[in-house]
Amino acid sequence: MGRYIIRRLIQAIPVLLGATLLIYAIVFALPGDPIAALAGEKRMDPNIVAILRDQYHLNDPFIVQYWYYLTGLFRGDFGKTFAGVPVTDLMAGKFQVTINLAATALVLEAVIGIGLGLYAALRRGRPADSLILASTLVLISIPTLVTGFVLQLLLGVKLKTAGVDLFPIAGVTEGWRSYLLPGFVLAGVSIAYLTRLTRTSLAETLRADYIRTAVAKGLPRRRVVGRHALRNALIPLVTFIGADLGALMGGAVITETIFNLPGIGQQLFSSVYLREQSVVVGIVTVLVLVYILANLVVDLLYAVLDPRIRYE
Amino acid sequence: MRVTNGARIIAGTALLALGLAACGSESSTGGGSAAGGDQPVRMELGEPQKLFYPGDTTESEGAEVLAAIFAPLVDYDENKQVVNDVAESIKTTDNKVWTIKIKPGYTWHNGEKLIAQNYVDAWNYAADQDNAQGANGFFSRVEGWADLNPGEGKTVSAKGMKGLKAVDETTFKVTLSKPFSQFKTMLGYTAFYPLPKAAFGPDGKITDAYAKQPIGQGYFKLDKPYNKGTDQTIDLTRYDKFPGAKPKFDKLQFKLYTSPETAFNDLVAGNLDVHDSLPPSAISRAKTELGERYIDAADAGVGYIGFPLQYNKIYSNVKVREAISMAIDRKTIAETVFSGTRAPADDFINPLLDGYRQGACAVCNYDPAKAKEQYAAAGGPKTLELGYNTDGPHKEWIEAVANNLRANLGVQVTVKPFEKFASILDDLDKKSYTGMFRMGWAIDYPSAENYLTPVFSTVAIKTGSNYAGWSNKQFDELLAKGDAAPTQEEGLKYYQQADDVLIKDLPYIPVYFYRTNAAFSQHIKGVKINLLNQVDWTKVEKVA
Numbered sequence: 001m002g003r004y005i006i007r008r009l010i011q012a013i014p015v016l017l018g019a020t021l022l023i024y025a026i027v028f029a030l031p032g033d034p035i036a037a038l039a040g041e042k043r044m045d046p047n048i049v050a051i052l053r054d055q056y057h058l059n060d061p062f063i064v065q066y067w068y069y070l071t072g073l074f075r076g077d078f079g080k081t082f083a084g085v086p087v088t089d090l091m092a093g094k095f096q097v098t099i100n101l102a103a104t105a106l107v108l109e110a111v112i113g114i115g116l117g118l119y120a121a122l123r124r125g126r127p128a129d130s131l132i133l134a135s136t137l138v139l140i141s142i143p144t145l146v147t148g149f150v151l152q153l154l155l156g157v158k159l160k161t162a163g164v165d166l167f168p169i170a171g172v173t174e175g176w177r178s179y180l181l182p183g184f185v186l187a188g189v190s191i192a193y194l195t196r197l198t199r200t201s202l203a204e205t206l207r208a209d210y211i212r213t214a215v216a217k218g219l220p221r222r223r224v225v226g227r228h229a230l231r232n233a234l235i236p237l238v239t240f241i242g243a244d245l246g247a248l249m250g251g252a253v254i255t256e257t258i259f260n261l262p263g264i265g266q267q268l269f270s271s272v273y274l275r276e277q278s279v280v281v282g283i284v285t286v287l288v289l290v291y292i293l294a295n296l297v298v299d300l301l302y303a304v305l306d307p308r309i310r311y312e
Numbered sequence: 313m314r315v316t317n318g319a320r321i322i323a324g325t326a327l328l329a330l331g332l333a334a335c336g337s338e339s340s341t342g343g344g345s346a347a348g349g350d351q352p353v354r355m356e357l358g359e360p361q362k363l364f365y366p367g368d369t370t371e372s373e374g375a376e377v378l379a380a381i382f383a384p385l386v387d388y389d390e391n392k393q394v395v396n397d398v399a400e401s402i403k404t405t406d407n408k409v410w411t412i413k414i415k416p417g418y419t420w421h422n423g424e425k426l427i428a429q430n431y432v433d434a435w436n437y438a439a440d441q442d443n444a445q446g447a448n449g450f451f452s453r454v455e456g457w458a459d460l461n462p463g464e465g466k467t468v469s470a471k472g473m474k475g476l477k478a479v480d481e482t483t484f485k486v487t488l489s490k491p492f493s494q495f496k497t498m499l500g501y502t503a504f505y506p507l508p509k510a511a512f513g514p515d516g517k518i519t520d521a522y523a524k525q526p527i528g529q530g531y532f533k534l535d536k537p538y539n540k541g542t543d544q545t546i547d548l549t550r551y552d553k554f555p556g557a558k559p560k561f562d563k564l565q566f567k568l569y570t571s572p573e574t575a576f577n578d579l580v581a582g583n584l585d586v587h588d589s590l591p592p593s594a595i596s597r598a599k600t601e602l603g604e605r606y607i608d609a610a611d612a613g614v615g616y617i618g619f620p621l622q623y624n625k626i627y628s629n630v631k632v633r634e635a636i637s638m639a640i641d642r643k644t645i646a647e648t649v650f651s652g653t654r655a656p657a658d659d660f661i662n663p664l665l666d667g668y669r670q671g672a673c674a675v676c677n678y679d680p681a682k683a684k685e686q687y688a689a690a691g692g693p694k695t696l697e698l699g700y701n702t703d704g705p706h707k708e709w710i711e712a713v714a715n716n717l718r719a720n721l722g723v724q725v726t727v728k729p730f731e732k733f734a735s736i737l738d739d740l741d742k743k744s745y746t747g748m749f750r751m752g753w754a755i756d757y758p759s760a761e762n763y764l765t766p767v768f769s770t771v772a773i774k775t776g777s778n779y780a781g782w783s784n785k786q787f788d789e790l791l792a793k794g795d796a797a798p799t800q801e802e803g804l805k806y807y808q809q810a811d812d813v814l815i816k817d818l819p820y821i822p823v824y825f826y827r828t829n830a831a832f833s834q835h836i837k838g839v840k841i842n843l844l845n846q847v848d849w850t851k852v853e854k855v856a
Contacts, residue, residue: 037734041752043777045449050464052444083362085540093542152577160581169581170574171544260574262544
């Protein structure tokens with residue numbers, strides 16, 4: 001087991017290096033001069049532009065620029081933004097917000113998604129089941145942009161002006177409460193998918209032979225569902241949730257913008273726009289790491305859920 | 313029936329958890345948003361692009377914060393006239409040598425006394441190429457600027473500009489390389505703020521600590537260092553030793569937003585007090601929901617359509633440019649496309665400033681019949697291209713202009729989107745884009761001259777924003793005459809003559825004047841936005 005984990009982690013190193021090179025090259029290939037973009041719609045003195053380009057090694061060929069970046073990376077230096085802020089400081093602040101948001105979303109997703117799916121699977125074909133199926137379909141078909149703005153207006157603005165202050169509208173200044181509404185919006189589509197996945201997966205397991213055996217043995221129904229059926233049905237769900245973690249962290253641009261959360265989604269967007277290679281590569285590298293670790297955890301969880309699976 | 317119990321428990325726990333969460337939050341908020349005595353006045357702000365270096369802050373968000381922390385030498389009154397602020401007197405006899413005396417009694421937030429040398433230090437710092445400050449070019453009129461800017465790769469040997477000298481503790485002298493009658497007007501700009509001794513480290517550079525928490529000499533001081541990228545608020549407290557007019561409230565808070573729509577929602581819900589950049593989508597809601605708390609005021613900006621005159625000859629006939637101008641229905645664009653958040657342009661100088669003449673640009677009037685006739689007679693091109701940047705609200709009006717041209721001139725028009733403004737400039741520099749392009753200008757200092765020299769003079773082709781590459785000797789000469797004029801009135805006369813040359817030759821087509829759309833909450837009153845698009849905090853009052 002321990003050996004397996006170490007092997008997986010070692011395998012991650014070339015993946016990480018490859019990712020930095022690839023992302024660095026992609027950002028490098030974007031059109032437009034980042035220094036000119038800094039000046040907005042007015043032209044900066046051409047002399048100052050030349051000096052700044054020199055300072056940021058922008059005149060050097062790609063491979064030299066990448067080398068500067070990589071050697072910095074090995075010294076633990078992620079570089080600086082064009083505004084002179086160290087990328088490590090920037091990422092620390094942004095990841096804090098994103099982790100809070102993703103964690104809120106993940107908890108909501110798991111609790112509501114599995115809960116509703118379980119309920120629907122056990123009441124298959126009844127009105128409650130149909131209602132859940134229909135409402136998840138609606139949730140899947142509405143884009144996050146719409147749910148975000150509508151919920152913000154209804155649960156944030158309207159409720160607040162009516163005197164009930166439940167959900168903050170924007171920002172992270174109100175602690176964990178700030179993350180509830182955006183967390184739900186972000187998790188929305190995943191909740192719907194997870195509900196349906198749980199329902200199908202559990203319904204299928206419940207038809208399996210060993211469940212029939214368990215029932216025939218005279219086990220109480222709760223034990224049949226909880227121990228025998230659900231545990232097996234959880235495997236595809238864990239895969240889904242694990243893969244979703246990465247998406248929740250890196251793909252929250254819209255939610256972060258609507259609710260004014262200064263997370264990495266937003267930062268990534270504006271840094272790609274400004275062509276801040278060091279920031280983009282830094283963030284993506286950490287995201288790749290998150291994906292790799294999440295996958296590893298998912299694989300290890302398989303073994304916990306299904307003792308037949310073993311890793312050497 | 314035991315089957316469903318398990319599910320019930322799980323689903324029930326989920327609901328309970330949500331319910332508990334909701335209850336918990338209700339109890340924790342008691343009165344958090346009420347306008348109590350300690351509640352700061354909260355203003356919307358986009359994230360400042362850089363840390364707070366006055367000489368490197370050339371964008372509006374950072375400038376807004378600095379304007380609260382620093383007091384400028386001159387200010388602009390309600391009649392758009394330049395008035396002394398920190399300056400006691402600004403004197404010149406020839407528009408070349410300027411003697412500036414500062415009022416006594418000003419101190420820096422750390423207790424240091426404000427002295428003339430602080431200005432000399434700050435300006436020399438901003439003008440030195442080694443410091444790579446964005447506002448470097450603003451000092452190019454000062455004698456000795458060239459010595460501090462020998463060019464990339466060369467070392468600066470001069471110590472400061474020779475045209476800049478502190479005479480005594482309260483007086484300093486600025487010698488320009490050429491007369492410039494508008495110099496006094498320039499001095500209200502961010503780049504001309506002074507810097508205290510405490511700003512500089514042992515190496516003579518502005519320290520990081522200072523750029524995070526600048527010490528100013530204005531009516532507000534920063535509470536704590538600003539961590540760019542992490543902090544969502546910038547908090548300020550009134551500086552009570554400030555000798556000038558002070559705000560009537562103690563605390564000001566800038567709240568950083570990335571989406572103006574979200575900020576507007578926050579304002580409606582009572583979590584924000586001032587929002588000075590309402591998005592077009594919020595205008596109708598603001599009008600109906602806020603009533604008198606919605607502000608629609610003139611703004612000094614101008615929007616144009618430009619021609620790459622330098623290298624594309626198909627636009628070189630002025631009759632063609634005039635016809636295109638006459639084919640644009642500015643009124644409908646301003647009122648419909650922009651929902652009244654723009655005004656149709658009829659001059660190169662904005663109506664907010666002295667020097668504007670209503671209807672000065674005759675070919676800015678919508679006249680489709682004449683446009684068509686003149687376009688055909690001048691042999692205008694059969695296809696036109698119109699470029700714009702998609703990172704601003706430009707698509708709609710550019711499409712409207714394209715439709716006007718198609719309908720009124722009978723030509724084919726292709727609209728070309730660029731991902732950002734810098735990409736248009738890139739392609740223009742490389743001469744790879746040959747079509748018309750959208751362009752805009754926001755003033756740096758409120759003078760009619762600021763609409764002319766930086767955008768249309770020959771020197772601005774290289775160092776300014778003359779993207780048309782238009783060059784006209786008569787125009788340059790009139791500007792020089794205006795710069796040397798002994799009085800403001802006389803100067804303005806020459807600038808207006810230069811404006812006439814522009815209208816006659818039409819290197820750009822003026823399309824609209826900007827307007828400022830702001831809103832404020834019921835917690836405050838007296839919000840006024842000045843010529844530089846900043847809130848005048850001395851006039852704002854809290855409503856109990």
